[in-house]
Amino acid sequence: MLYLSQLLGTPVEDALGTRIGKITDMLGTAPSPAPEAAPVQVPAAAPILVIEGQADHLWYVPAGSVEWHDDTLRLRIPVEQLATEPPVGDELNAPVSLAHQVLDKQVIDLARKKAVRVNDVCLADDWRFILGIDSSTLGLVRRLAPNWLLGSRKGQVNRAQRPPTNLIPWNQIALIDSQQPEPGEIPEISQTVESSGESLPEGPLPTLPTRPIRTQSGQLAELRPADIADIIHQLTPGQGARILEGLDDETAAAALEEIDTGRQSHILENISPDRAAGILNAMGPDEAADLIARLPEEFAQQLLRLMKPEESEDVQELLTYEENSAGGLMTTDYIALTATKSVAEALEAVRTSIREQDVAHPAYIYCVADDLEDESVLLGVVSLWELLVAAPEQPLQELMETDLITVQPDTEPREVAEIMAKYNLLAVPVVNAQGMLEGIVTVDDALDVLLPHERRRKPTRMY
Numbered sequence: 001m002l003y004l005s006q007l008l009g010t011p012v013e014d015a016l017g018t019r020i021g022k023i024t025d026m027l028g029t030a031p032s033p034a035p036e037a038a039p040v041q042v043p044a045a046a047p048i049l050v051i052e053g054q055a056d057h058l059w060y061v062p063a064g065s066v067e068w069h070d071d072t073l074r075l076r077i078p079v080e081q082l083a084t085e086p087p088v089g090d091e092l093n094a095p096v097s098l099a100h101q102v103l104d105k106q107v108i109d110l111a112r113k114k115a116v117r118v119n120d121v122c123l124a125d126d127w128r129f130i131l132g133i134d135s136s137t138l139g140l141v142r143r144l145a146p147n148w149l150l151g152s153r154k155g156q157v158n159r160a161q162r163p164p165t166n167l168i169p170w171n172q173i174a175l176i177d178s179q180q181p182e183p184g185e186i187p188e189i190s191q192t193v194e195s196s197g198e199s200l201p202e203g204p205l206p207t208l209p210t211r212p213i214r215t216q217s218g219q220l221a222e223l224r225p226a227d228i229a230d231i232i233h234q235l236t237p238g239q240g241a242r243i244l245e246g247l248d249d250e251t252a253a254a255a256l257e258e259i260d261t262g263r264q265s266h267i268l269e270n271i272s273p274d275r276a277a278g279i280l281n282a283m284g285p286d287e288a289a290d291l292i293a294r295l296p297e298e299f300a301q302q303l304l305r306l307m308k309p310e311e312s313e314d315v316q317e318l319l320t321y322e323e324n325s326a327g328g329l330m331t332t333d334y335i336a337l338t339a340t341k342s343v344a345e346a347l348e349a350v351r352t353s354i355r356e357q358d359v360a361h362p363a364y365i366y367c368v369a370d371d372l373e374d375e376s377v378l379l380g381v382v383s384l385w386e387l388l389v390a391a392p393e394q395p396l397q398e399l400m401e402t403d404l405i406t407v408q409p410d411t412e413p414r415e416v417a418e419i420m421a422k423y424n425l426l427a428v429p430v431v432n433a434q435g436m437l438e439g440i441v442t443v444d445d446a447l448d449v450l451l452p453h454e455r456r457r458k459p460t461r462m463y
Contacts, residue, residue, distance in 0.1 A: 003134075004098050004121035005143040011072045012051050014079050021053035023073065026121075027060070027086060027095040028130050031170050046128050048087060048095065049073075060086050063127035098130075101175065106235065107133060108174040108243075110219045113227045115176075115234040119143065122167055132169040174220045176239050221251050229258035237263065241270035244279065253282035256291075265294040273299075277306035285311065286331035286445065289318035318439070326416050327409035329449070330430045330439030339367040339379050339400060344392035350384065363426040366437055367400045378404065378429055378437040406431045409438060417446040 010023045027048040049066065051059040059082040066073045075082075087095055096102065098121050106115045119139035122131040134142075220228070220243075228247075232240035232255065240259075244252040244267065256264060256279060268276050268291065280288045280303060292300045292315060304312045314332045321327025335349055346365050353362060364383055368376035380400025390399055406429050407416050420428050420443060427440045 002123040002125060002127075003139075003142065004103060004123065007049075008099060012066070013069065013072050013074045015075055015077075017069075017074070019072075020075075020079060021051045021057075021059070023049055024052040024058075025050035025097055025099040026063070028098055030094075030096050030175055031173050047098070047123065047130060050086075051082070057084075059084060063123075096175065102133070106176055106239065108176065108220065108231055109135075109168050110172050110174060110223070111168075113223065113231060115231055116168065130170045132167040133173060134167055136166045138166075172219075176235070176242050221247055225251070225254035225258045228255040232259060232267070233263070237266035238270045240267045245271060245275055249278045249282040252279045257283060257287045261290065261294065264291050268295065269299065273302050273306055277303050280315075281308050281311045284331050284333055285314040285318055286329065286333075286439075289315045290323075290328075293319060293323065321409055324413060325409060326407045326411040326413065326430050326441055327438070329413055329416060329441045329445045330409075331442060331445075332439050334364075334366055334427075334429075334437075334440045335362050336366045336368045336376070336437060337396065338370060339395070339397035341396050342392065343387050343390045343394045343396070343399070346382070346387055346396060347392075350387075363442075364440075365396065366429060366440075367396050368437060376437060377435045378406070378431055380404065381429070404429070407441070408432070413446075413449040416441050417449045420446045421450075 004026060007023050007026065011019050012021050012023060013019050027050065046063045049061045049063050051061060053059065059079075061075070061077075061082055065076050067076060068074075102118050102121055104118060106117055108114070109116050116133075116135040118133045118135060119137075120134040120143060122134055123129065124131055223231075228243070228251075232243055235243070240263075244256060247255065256267070259267065268279075271279070280291070283291070288311070292303060295303070304316060307315070317332065318327070318330070321330075335346075335353055337346055337349060341349075350362055350365070362384060364381050365387065366378060367380040367382060368378055370376045380397070380402045381404060382396055382400045386399050405419065405423050405425065407419060409430055409432060411430075416428065419425070420441070425443070427442045428446075429437055430439045430441060431437055
């Protein structure tokens with residue numbers, strides 16, 4: 001078993017024993033989900049050692065092309081055959097710099113759904129596998145303590161040890177794009193290691209032409225939005241932005257909706273405007289409006305211009321209402337149909353809305369006088385459950401509840417929540433003085449009002 005920290009700075013000799021340079025980095029492939037019941041050691045292409053010679057000259061050598069010779073590494077091939085250009089992968093499998101992008105960085109432990117710091121990287125003794133990462137204090141001590149104190153010689157005893165019990169398998173982590181240093185990020189410890197006597201390269205490591213890490217792990221995307229939000233809360237806004245950028249728009253939007261409102265805007269400001277607009281398009285208009293209202297005016301206007309016209313119009317309409325009101329809580333994602341429509345037509349409207357993701361979880365159909373106008377008088381409400389048991393040809397006007405429970409746009413949020421709790425509603429319509437339907441307040445937003453401020457995270461929708 002080998003550790004990356006014990007390889008960095010290791011002298012490299014040619015086949016005749018002449019020193020040509022030292023190890024400054026190792027390139028590997030990004031973690032990828034393993035098949036079910038796969039062993040920890042998932043076969044992959046052998047890591048590439050980066051050797052720095054005189055005048056900062058770099059060679060890229062497959063790990064299998066070297067062998068240990070006491071405390072040095074000796075080439076098995078002539079120097080003339082060494083590659084001077086790094087390997088190039090595709091967008092999702094570009095080489096990952098273990099020294100720059102993994103060691104001393106934070107990664108996501110997918111099994112425990114938390115961010116952890118990488119204190120070392122563990123490799124198999126045959127160089128074919130990256131076994132995983134060590135986030136333990138012992139991993140940090142191993143780097144700080146000189147080899148003689150640990151009672152081992154590099155490349156010998158260390159390779160005979162068993163993997164640490166707290167090793168996080170390589171295929172069970174997701175990397176975070178940390179090319180740019182984050183404010184407040186834990187500083188590199190290479191200088192401390194050097195002062196302890198460990199053999200590490202002096203000065204900053206050479207910059208390698210690796211591509212930014214994209215956190216597009218299927219395992220990460222399959223986590224619940226609330227779990228992704230929990231992970232992002234452990235990171236800086238810049239790191240959280242990188243996580244969201246690696247997800248599809250719908251998953252990123254669902255995760256962003258679960259994040260504390262005070263943190264949402266800081267994260268969105270770290271995402272490119274085009275990408276941010278795409279995520280906002282996938283959010284509910286009420287959630288998007290709440291978020292945009294907290295952004296700097298210039299950035300907010302830029303995002304509104306980049307959003308889809310229909311989505312932008314809905315958001316701008318909601319922005320006209322006071323935040324601390326029913327109008328500020330409501331969403332325009334609802335299904336409104338004329339009362340003369342049949343049950344079959346209503347169910348087809350529900351299917352269409354779900355397929356097109358206009359309305360993710362409709363609880364009610366709102367019956368109006370004319371669904372061709374932007375605003376129409378609300379006549380009644382039919383629950384989805386009633387539609388499921390009614391005859392397909394039955395008109396909505398025979399099923400709809402006309403004794404309506406509604407609120408006004410200026411109704412206080414707590415009063416809205418109390419009304420919904422009293423009448424056991426999953427959503428309450430918001431109507432103006434003329435009785436025209438302007439939006440609905442859903443149960444998740446109402447519940448958010450009743451929760452203590454520190455616990456105001458969006459719950460999973462229950463309808």
